Amino acid sequence: MGTLVYGLSTSLDGYVTGPDGTIDWTVPDEETSRFVNARESRVGTYLLGRRMYETMRVWEDDSFLVGLPDFIVEYVPIWRAAEKVVYSTTLEDPGRPRTRVERRLDPDAVRALKESTTADVGVAGAALAAGMLRAGLVDELTLLVLPVVVGGGTRFLPAGLGLSLELTEVQRFGSGAVFLRYAIKG
Numbered sequence: 271m272g273t274l275v276y277g278l279s280t281s282l283d284g285y286v287t288g289p290d291g292t293i294d295w296t297v298p299d300e301e302t303s304r305f306v307n308a309r310e311s312r313v314g315t316y317l318l319g320r321r322m323y324e325t326m327r328v329w330e331d332d333s334f335l336v337g338l339p340d341f342i343v344e345y346v347p348i349w350r351a352a353e354k355v356v357y358s359t360t361l362e363d364p365g366r367p368r369t370r371v372e373r374r375l376d377p378d379a380v381r382a383l384k385e386s387t388t389a390d391v392g393v394a395g396a397a398l399a400a401g402m403l404r405a406g407l408v409d410e411l412t413l414l415v416l417p418v419v420v421g422g423g424t425r426f427l428p429a430g431l432g433l434s435l436e437l438t439e440v441q442r443f444g445s446g447a448v449f450l451r452y453a454i455k456g
Contacts, residue, residue, distance in 0.1 A: 358372075
């Protein structure tokens, strides 16, 4: 059975975007990027909200990759090999390999996906993850906490959500970033 993992880079004050919606403060250095790429290589399917998919689809554009360092480009085959399910009421079929659009979150379909794979299933996008957390679908939280305080924006976790967690992994980086992995108990 696959593990459903919700993970994103966050500011120290718990935001995944800044007040203006930007994420430019999340660009990793080489050490952090290589660590994240190794973790992401475990993902067989990404479950994405529309905005997150629109952000991530740059990895499908070869012209975007020109001049990027090798430690950034090594994520490309990981992204391209994974299945992608985009949850959106407005996005048309993106016409990309291994990518489909679902109009609504169906918890039973996500449970069936988890049961049908041994690979990790990654959820990205705070709003989509909030729905999955409330439905009890998420097995692990992974946070790459960056040494920055942004003061507002989109929170990693939704307000009003209570969870019991067990810390299962900690990794510190020279940049001051810290990776945290928690299993959701119960």
